[in-house]
Structures are given as structure tokens and as C-alpha cells.
Amino acid sequence: xxxxxxxLIGFGAMLVLIAIRMPIAxxxxxxxxxxxxxxxxxxxxxxxxxxxxxxxxASYTLSVIPLFILxxxxxxxxxMASTLFRAAERxxxxxxxxxxxxxxxxxxxxxxxxGSSVATAATFGRAALPELRRAKVDPGFGTGTIAAGGTLGIxxxxxxxxxxxxxxxxxxxxxxxxxxxxxxxxxxTFYCIAIAIIVRRKPELAPPLEITxxxxxxxxxxxxxxxxxxxxxxxGLWSVGYANTVGAxxxxxxxxxxxxxxxxxxxxxxxxxxxxxxxxxxxxxxTEGAAVGAATMLAIGVAQGSLDWKRIKVxxxxxxxxxxxxxxxxxxxxxxxxxxxxTQMPMGLAEMIGDSGLSPYAVVWGMLVAYIVLGAVMDELxxxxxxxxxxxxxxxxxxxxxxxxxxxxxxxxLVLVVVAIGLAAPPIGLNVFVxxxxxxxxxxxxxxxxxxxxxLADLIRLALLTAFxxxxxxxxxxxx
Amino acid sequence: METPAPPDSAPDVRxxxxxxxxxAVAGGTLTCLAAxxxxxxxxxxxxxxxxxxxxxxxxxxxxxVSVFAFLGQTQARSGHIAVDTFTLKLPARVNxxxxxxxxLVLAAxxxxxxxxxxxxxxxxxxxxxxxxxxxxxxxPVYLLCSVLAGLACVIAVAxxxxxxxxxxxxxxxxxxxxxx
Amino acid sequence: QDTVTLxxxxxxxxxSNVHARxxxxxxxxxxxxxxxxxxxxxxxxxxxxxxxPQLYDQAANGVVDIVWTLPGNTPGRFPSTExxxxxxxxxxxxxxxxxxxxxxxxxxxxxxxxxxxxLCFWAHDAGLxxxxxxxxxxxxxxxxxxxxxxxxxGEALTALGATSVGMPxxxxxxxxxxxxxxxxxxxxxxxxxxxxxxLTKFHTAIPGSPTLYTTxxxxxxxxxxxxxxSDDQRGVLDKLSGMHFANLAGExxxxxxxxxxxxxxxxxxxxxSSISEEEKARWIExxxxxxxxxxxxxxxxxxxxxxxxxTAQELIxxxxxx
Ligand code: NA
Ligand code: NA
Numbered sequence: 001x002x003x004x005x006x007x008l009i010g011f012g013a014m015l016v017l018i019a020i021r022m023p024i025a026x027x028x029x030x031x032x033x034x035x036x037x038x039x040x041x042x043x044x045x046x047x048x049x050x051x052x053x054x055x056x057x058a059s060y061t062l063s064v065i066p067l068f069i070l071x072x073x074x075x076x077x078x079x080m081a082s083t084l085f086r087a088a089e090r091x092x093x094x095x096x097x098x099x100x101x102x103x104x105x106x107x108x109x110x111x112x113x114x115g116s117s118v119a120t121a122a123t124f125g126r127a128a129l130p131e132l133r134r135a136k137v138d139p140g141f142g143t144g145t146i147a148a149g150g151t152l153g154i155x156x157x158x159x160x161x162x163x164x165x166x167x168x169x170x171x172x173x174x175x176x177x178x179x180x181x182x183x184x185x186x187x188x189t190f191y192c193i194a195i196a197i198i199v200r201r202k203p204e205l206a207p208p209l210e211i212t213x214x215x216x217x218x219x220x221x222x223x224x225x226x227x228x229x230x231x232x233x234x235x236g237l238w239s240v241g242y243a244n245t246v247g248a249x250x251x252x253x254x255x256x257x258x259x260x261x262x263x264x265x266x267x268x269x270x271x272x273x274x275x276x277x278x279x280x281x282x283x284x285x286x287t288e289g290a291a292v293g294a295a296t297m298l299a300i301g302v303a304q305g306s307l308d309w310k311r312i313k314v315x316x317x318x319x320x321x322x323x324x325x326x327x328x329x330x331x332x333x334x335x336x337x338x339x340x341x342x343t344q345m346p347m348g349l350a351e352m353i354g355d356s357g358l359s360p361y362a363v364v365w366g367m368l369v370a371y372i373v374l375g376a377v378m379d380e381l382x383x384x385x386x387x388x389x390x391x392x393x394x395x396x397x398x399x400x401x402x403x404x405x406x407x408x409x410x411x412x413x414l415v416l417v418v419v420a421i422g423l424a425a426p427p428i429g430l431n432v433f434v435x436x437x438x439x440x441x442x443x444x445x446x447x448x449x450x451x452x453x454x455x456l457a458d459l460i461r462l463a464l465l466t467a468f469x470x471x472x473x474x475x476x477x478x479x480x
Numbered sequence: 481m482e483t484p485a486p487p488d489s490a491p492d493v494r495x496x497x498x499x500x501x502x503x504a505v506a507g508g509t510l511t512c513l514a515a516x517x518x519x520x521x522x523x524x525x526x527x528x529x530x531x532x533x534x535x536x537x538x539x540x541x542x543x544x545v546s547v548f549a550f551l552g553q554t555q556a557r558s559g560h561i562a563v564d565t566f567t568l569k570l571p572a573r574v575n576x577x578x579x580x581x582x583x584l585v586l587a588a589x590x591x592x593x594x595x596x597x598x599x600x601x602x603x604x605x606x607x608x609x610x611x612x613x614x615x616x617x618x619x620p621v622y623l624l625c626s627v628l629a630g631l632a633c634v635i636a637v638a639x640x641x642x643x644x645x646x647x648x649x650x651x652x653x654x655x656x657x658x659x660x
Numbered sequence: 661q662d663t664v665t666l667x668x669x670x671x672x673x674x675x676s677n678v679h680a681r682x683x684x685x686x687x688x689x690x691x692x693x694x695x696x697x698x699x700x701x702x703x704x705x706x707x708x709x710x711x712x713p714q715l716y717d718q719a720a721n722g723v724v725d726i727v728w729t730l731p732g733n734t735p736g737r738f739p740s741t742e743x744x745x746x747x748x749x750x751x752x753x754x755x756x757x758x759x760x761x762x763x764x765x766x767x768x769x770x771x772x773x774x775x776x777x778x779l780c781f782w783a784h785d786a787g788l789x790x791x792x793x794x795x796x797x798x799x800x801x802x803x804x805x806x807x808x809x810x811x812x813x814g815e816a817l818t819a820l821g822a823t824s825v826g827m828p829x830x831x832x833x834x835x836x837x838x839x840x841x842x843x844x845x846x847x848x849x850x851x852x853x854x855x856x857x858x859l860t861k862f863h864t865a866i867p868g869s870p871t872l873y874t875t876x877x878x879x880x881x882x883x884x885x886x887x888x889x890s891d892d893q894r895g896v897l898d899k900l901s902g903m904h905f906a907n908l909a910g911e912x913x914x915x916x917x918x919x920x921x922x923x924x925x926x927x928x929x930x931x932x933s934s935i936s937e938e939e940k941a942r943w944i945e946x947x948x949x950x951x952x953x954x955x956x957x958x959x960x961x962x963x964x965x966x967x968x969x970x971t972a973q974e975l976i977x978x979x980x981x982x
Binding site: 020284298320440 | 511516518519557563565567578579592593
Binding site for chain 3: 041044048052060163166170174175279283284285286288335341393
């Protein structure tokens with residue numbers, strides 16, 4: 001039997017097991033193990049798996065995942081997440097489609113400190129869902145919005161997927177984060193446009209808020225002038241050549257908070273300033289930022305009095321449940337990936353694309369389509385780890401009229417968009433599952449229906465980002 | 481004083497929840513310690529040029545151990561992601577039995593990991609294996625994870641049996657009634 | 661008779677020099693020499709699963725047939741190999757280090773590596789200190805946060821007054837870009853793959869031999885896989901492993917090292933310099949305690965550290981002259 005057909009049988013078996021209620025992680029583990037044993041022997045399987053679970057769990061790169069999840073759980077426990085959502089709700093609540101847009105806005109803000117898509121989806125699944133219900137937003141549309149909004153956790157830097165891409169493709173993480181900023185904000189904008197279009201056609205999906213949104217904490221009189229001065233100073237610093245300094249950036253953020261937003265979100269903004277400032281101010285690495293963020297969140301919550309031991313314990317229980325779920329999937333994906341490597345299928349697929357003699361852009365599109373197909377049936381992280389070592393050298397030999405570093409950064413952003421699509425799209429969209437765990441009364445089919453407009457928005461964005469590399473590269477060039 | 485539980489309803493499985501929760505809280509505390517360690521190390525490096533040596537490795541170990549501690553909670557809360565769209569029409573008892581069987585399969589893997597980590601830990605002890613940056617032996621970490629994997633296995637076996645004898649309902653991943 | 665395909669597993673990406681310029685040509689030469697009866701299929705980037713520290717056991721337990729790995733990935737397990745990683749023992753050229761290790765390995769590491777068939781044991785060339793600050797004297801190292809390549813090199817850096825930071829190689833570019841570390845200590849060959857040429861400006865060498873440090877490597881094979889080969893297949897493998905492979909490896913590191921170093925000099929982006937001979941003497945003096953501590957540590961494992969150091973130095977001198 002050829003490796004290709006063995007791989008296909010493996011995929012088929014996995015889908016059948018998943019259809020009969022086997023947890024996805026377990027299905028990958030079972031099929032991966034069986035395939036590994038079939039191709040390499042039972043003895044090899046036993047010794048490969050013996051301590052492998054520990055080796056996979058004890059990974060520095062992946063340590064950011066539980067830290068981001070903990071950060072999300074603490075943000076929810078301390079009320080910070082719902083404060084963020086309420087702040088957005090106060091500005092947008094009366095607009096048509098304002099409630100779902102507030103979810104997107106809150107996810108964007110949270111995405112600036114949290115680098116995990118699943119953690120963001122889980123956090124706002126718990127923090128925003130009750131409010132969406134109160135506002136009588138269609139259940140499937142609401143869960144779909146949260147599942148899509150969750151992807152902003154990785155689309156807005158910091159981002160676990162970009163860290164893993166950077167390490168696998170040997171690229172500079174800081175530059176990738178810079179490159180992701182404009183596409184990330186584009187994502188948030190496109191999601192809001194998608195909501196606006198949907199609500200215009202079907203107003204009953206998200207009726208405007210009838211009840212008065214909760215009042216903001218009153219701001220002292222000096223807040224606005226001070227904010228205005230800070231923003232002007234930041235622009236001034238930027239224009240005289242301090243574009244690269246943290247000072248300008250931070251001053252700008254602080255100024256905007258004082259000028260535009262509620263004082264209620266100051267604790268959340270403080271965490272953001274410490275994490276973003278620390279990363280861009282070269283105090284710590286983006287990977288370390290996850291730990292600093294979680295620790296800061298805990299410290300601020302405790303200092304504020306919004307986190308007591310009881311709430312911390314609840315946060316621990318939520319962190320445990322989600323982390324255990326994700327790491328078992330990662331382990332299953334690793335074993336399934338090792339099985340696929342033995343069949344040589346992913347490498348064969350990548351070579352086929354590389355040898356196809358197509359134009360550079362067609363090759364990139366071919367790869368992105370392959371990713372969307374693979375992403376439908378397997379874990380996105382495993383997909384990247386398996387295919388990048390083959391795709392990367394091919395991409396770097398293509399001539400786009402850019403330096404190889406630019407190509408690598410641009411391709412990384414495209415991969416990121418594809419991953420976000422895979423996280424939200426059927427049949428296996430991790431974010432949809434996570435939101436559905438919180439909203440058990442909403443049929444999963446409804447969530448998938450709710451997610452469709454956002455996936456379409458992502459596809460349009462993907463086309464734009466592919467056609468115009470400058471959208472990703474411009475900021476990198478300006479800042480370096 | 482004691483209200484007799486109605487037949488076939490929620491049995492007393494609080495020990496499972498308590499064990500899983502205790503492990504989760506321990507793991508969560510360890511994760512917080514890792515976060516604090518990195519923060520202290522980063523601040524030390526920034527202000528005093530003295531990071532905590534081998535902080536990377538300690539974070540790896542803390543997270544590795546925590547994840548093993550977390551597995552029981554995911555199991556106890558039916559937190560693993562599964563698709564129940566195609567089996568919604570089946571009676572709850574059938575679904576519970578199916579879930580119980582899969583719990584047993586997972587328990588088998590967890591039991592295997594517990595054994596593997598124990599055996600691997602003993603080998604590491606014989607070979608004198610240490611951490612990368614610190615000359616500390618690595619086998620106690622393996623042993624601890626072996627125990628935690630064993631406890632997760634116990635929890636999975638317990639939920640499996642309870643589901644198979646219909647003392648626990650099947651996991652609910654999505655709605656059993658479609659609204660439209 | 662049957663064609664045998666051996667699976668070779670390693671952790672570097674397929675674009676790495678070790679994969680593209682050492683292992684791939686070597687696999688090809690085995691296939692050619694055996695007229696296609698023995699093949700080596702290479703799986704880079706841990707594609708067959710596991711993490712780098714598990715590689716050696718994967719060979720020992722027959723998960724794969726051959727692995728390329730570092731003894732330093734499983735510290736404490738191969739104490740004798742550490743002798744070459746001590747400060748100021750190795751030569752500046754891999755041409756000398758690689759065969760010296762191989763000869764040393766044939767007689768001195770058999771007991772520690774009894775669970776595999778070691779096809780080759782070798783070491784790379786001199787490592788350089790890559791920083792954003794010029795280094796002329798020991799005092800310039802004071803307080804610099806340098807990523808160490810091995811635990812022993814870390815002890816040497818500490819002895820020289822630097823702050824030694826341990827972190828996985830993939831984290832290095834991120835940490836350098838964020839100034840979480842001030843520099844790192846690696847040979848030229850690794851420089852492009854971790855972008856150290858873009859992230860640091862000064863590349864400081866230590867003149868001549870002995871040099872500051874080196875890292876050792878294994879090409880280890882499963883014993884059963886080795887014994888299952890037919891006589892002529894094993895003959896081909898034996899011929900192309902051992903000293904033959906050590907020389908190939910030595911040449912690869914020296915050639916690639918020179919290419920990278922020359923390119924950086926030609927580009928003019930980085931400053932390549934050496935510390936003076938007098939300064940080097942001070943560094944050797946300052947790192948003496950690392951030797952003393954190591955000799956004490958391995959005594960507990962029943963090894964005569966002083967004798968091992970002497971043997972290693974003699975072998976390096978022998979191949980250094982050739
Ligand atoms: Na983010
Ligand atoms: Na997917």
C-alpha cells in the first residue's frame with residue numbers, strides 16, 4: 001500500500017471515530033498510534049510514546065498557552081473581561097448590530113495582551129454571552145461572533161501561532177508581530193463590516209439595545225485635557241523621529257484611554273501597557289510576555305480586591321479544564337503528525353505543489369488552499385509544524401520581487417489568516433467547539449451558520465493580503 | 481436528615497470532582513508560580529542584570545507537571561472536545577455507554593503514560609540524567625508526572641464505569657434539541 | 661538480497677547545513693557505495709515525533725535506526741564526552757576536533773554508550789562570542805548576558821564574569837531581538853540560521869588553539885538494526901562511518917564556518933575581531949576552576965578527569981598537526 005493511501009485511510013478512520021463521539025484528541029491519538037505501529041512496529045510505538053507526553057507538555061514555547069488561558073480566566077474572574085465588553089457596549093450598544101460589534105471590539109482589546117485564540121474565545125464566551133442574550137441577539141449569530149472574535153487573540157499580536165511560525169521558519173518574532181498589526185486591525189474592521197451588512201439584511205438577528213447600558217464610572221475633569229496633551233505629545237515625538245521608541249507608543253495608548261474611553265478599563269489598560277510596553281520596550285520577549293501578563297493580571301486583581309481566593313480557585317478550575325483539553329489535542333496531533341510523516345504524505349503534497357511549475361502567486365494560493373483543506377481536518381498547530389519545513393524552502397525560492405525575509409514575513413501573515421479560518425470553519429473548528437462548551441443550549445450547526453459571514457470576511461481579507469504584500473510589510477519597513 | 485436520592489439520578493461522585501479540583505488547584509498554583517518566576521527573572525534581568533538562572537527550564541517543568549495535574553479536571557468535567565451532532569438521535573443511555581467506552585480508551589492511554597513515565601524515570605535515574613542547565617536529577621519530575629497521570633487514569637476509569645452503568649449522563653457538547 | 665532502508669531522525673530543519681551539506685550527501689554516498697542495497701532516509705525537524713532529548717533513546721530503543729544528536733541533550737548521561745566541552749581544550753578547527761573525538765570515542769565512551777552503536781562521535785570548530793558590544797578584554801564581558809551553548813561553556817562564561825543564560829536555540833533570535841540577552845556564543849556555522857549576523861554587530865574570536873569551547877555530536881545507531889545488516893551492507897556502513905564521517909563533518913564545519921565568516925567580513929555589516937594572545941592567557945587562567953570542578957564532579961562517577969583531559973589534549977594536538 002502506498003503511503004498516500006495509508007494516510008487517507010488514517011484520515012477516514014479518524015473522521016469516523018470523531019463522528020461516533022470519540023473526543024478529537026483521543027481519535028488523533030488512537031489513529032496516530034495505530035498507524036505508527038502499523039508502519040514502524042509496536043515496539044517502536046511503545047518506546048516513542050513512553051515519556052513523550054511529558055516531553056510535549058514540558059515545552060517552553062507551548063508554556064504560553066496555559067499562561068494565556070490563565071490570564072483569560074483571571075480577567076474573567078476579576079470582572080476585567082466584562083468591564084472591557086461593557087465599555088465597548090456603552091459606545092456601540094445603541095448602534096444597529098452594536099452588541100456583536102462590541103464583542104469584536106472587546107476581543108480586539110483583549111487580543112493585544114492575550115496571544116491565544118481559544119483562550120480569547122473561552123473568556124468572552126463566558127463574559128459576553130449573557131449580555132448578548134440580554135440584548136436578544138440571535139443565539140447562533142452571537143456564538144458565531146464570539147468564535148470569530150476569538151481568532152483576534154492570534155490575529156492581533158502577541159500571537160502563539162506567530163511565535164511558532166517564527167521559530168519553525170527561523171524568522172524574527174518582533175518583525176512578525178509588527179507585520180501582523182495592520183492585518184489584525186483589518187480583521188476587526190472587516191468583522192464589524194460583516195456584522196453591519198448582516199444586520200442590515202436581517203435586523204432581527206441583533207436588535208438595538210432597549211435597556212440603558214450600564215453607566216460608566218465618572219471621569220475627573222482633568223482626564224480629557226490630559227489625554228489630549230498625551231496624544232499630541234505622542235504624535236509630536238513620532239514625527240520628530242521617535243517612531244521606534246516605546247515612549248511615543250505608550251504615551252499614545254495612555255492618552256487614548258484618557259481621551260476616549262472609560263476609566264473602568266484602566267486596570268485592563270494597565271495590563272496592556274505593561275505587556276505591550278514590555279515587549280516593544282525590549283524588557284522581555286513576547287514569549288515571556290505571557291507570564292508577565294498573567295502575573296500582572298493576578299496582581300492587579302488581588303490589589304483591586306476583585307480577585308479573592310474563591311474566584312482564583314474558579315479561574316484555576318477553568319484553566320485546568322481548557323488547558324487539559326488543548327494539550328491532549330496537541331499530544332494527539334503530535335502522534336498523528338508522526339504517523340503522517342511516516343507515510344510521507346505531507347511532504348509528497350508539498351513537493352507536488354512545489355514541482356507544479358505554476359507561477360509564484362499560484363503556488364502560494366495552492367499552499368493556502370492546501371492549508372484550508374488540511375485545517376478542516378487537523379489541528380492548525382500540527383499542520384504548521386508538519387508542512388512548514390517543506391513549504392518554507394519552496395516559498396523562499398519563488399521570485400516575488402521582494403527580499404527573502406519580506407517573503408517569509410508576508411507568508412507568515414497569510415498562514416496566520418488561514419489558521420484563523422481553520423479555527424472557526426467546519427467541520428473541526430476549535431473555537432466553535434470551545435464557545436459551544438460554554439453555550440451548550442445553542443446547536444453547533446447554528447454556531448457554524450453564525451460564523452459563515454466572518455469566514456467570508458477572512459477570505460476577502462486573505463485575497464487582499466495576498467495581492468498586496470505591502471499591507472503586511474509597510475509597518476515593518478517603517479519601524480526598522 | 482438524609483434525603484434519599486431518587487433512583488437513577490445524580491449519584492455521589494463528589495470524590496471524583498474533589499480529587500480533580502484539588503489537582504487542578506495545585507496545577508494552577510504551580511502555573512502562577514511559573515508566571516511569577518518569569519516576572520521576577522525578567523525584572524531582575526532588566527534592573528539588576530541578574531536573571532534567575534535556568535528560568536526557562538523551570539518554566540518548562542512547572543508547565544509540564546501542571547498539565548498532568550489538569551488532565552483529571554478536563555476528564556471530570558467532560559471537557560474534551562467531541563462531536564455529538566451525528567449521535568443526537570440516539571437514546572441518552574446509548575450515548576452514555578459510548579462515552580464510557582471512550583473514557584476507558586483514554587484511561588488506557590493515561591495508564592500507559594503513568595507506566596511509561598515511571599519506567600522512563602527509573603531509566604533516567606540509572607543513566608544519571610540531569611536537567612540541561614542545572615545539575616539536578618530529572619527522575620523525580622518523571623515520577624511526579626507518573627503519579628499525576630495515574631490519578632488522571634483513575635478519574636477516567638471512574639467516569640467510564642459510572643457512564644457505562646448509567647449512573648452518569650453522557651457528555652453534552654451541543655444541544656440535544658434543535659431550536660428551529 | 662534485500663534492500664534495507666534505515667530511518668535517520670534529527671531535530672534540525674531541512675535547510676540546515678548539517679542536513680543539507682553533511683547528512684544528505686552522506687546518505688547518498690551510502691546508497692551509491694552499496695549500489696542501492698542500503699539506503700538512508702532522513703527525517704529532519706523531529707518529524708517522527710518526540711523532542712530532541714529523546715533522540716538518543718529513540719536509537720537505543722529502535723524507534724528509529726539512526727539519530728544525529730548531541731550528548732549535551734541528555735546531560736549527565738555521557739560524562740566522558742564532556743572533556744572536549746571544557747574551556748580551552750578543543751582546537752579552533754573542526755578538522756582536528758572531529759577525528760580526535762572519534763579516536764577518543766573508540767576507546768573511552770564504550771561503556772556510557774553501550775546501548776547503541778556509535779557510528780561517529782565528533783565536535784565542531786571554535787565558537788565565537790557574538791555581541792553588540794566590542795570585546796577586547798575579560799572586563800568587557802562583565803555583566804553581559806550571554807546565551808551559553810552548553811552547561812560547561814556556561815560555567816566558563818560565568819568564570820569570565822559574564823551572566824550566563826541558558827535557553828533553547830530557537831529562542832535565541834527572539835531573545836536577541838528583544839535585548840533579553842546581549843549576545844550568544846556559537847560557531848559561525850549556526851550564525852545565519854539564528855540570524856545572529858543581523859542581530860549582533862561584533863563577532864569576537866579567540867585566537868588559535870586551544871579555543872574557548874566546542875560542542876560534541878553523536879551519530880548513533882540501534883544495535884539490532886546494525887546487526888541485522890548483511891556483511892556487505894555493514895561493510896559499506898562501517899567504511900563510511902567512524903573516522904570517514906568524522907573527517908567529512910570536520911570539513912563541513914570548517915568550510916561553512918569560513919564561508920559565513922568571510923561573507924560577514926565582506927558585507928561590512930559586522931566587525932570580526934580576535935582578542936589578543938595575552939588576553940587569551942588571562943581567560944585560560946580565569947577558567948581553570950571549571951576544570952577543577954569538573955574533575956571533582958566526574959570523580960563521583962568513577963572517572964579520572966585529569967587523565968581524560970590529558971588524553972583529549974594529546975589527541976587534539978595529534979590531529980591538529982596533521
Ligand atoms: Na493577541
Ligand atoms: Na480546523
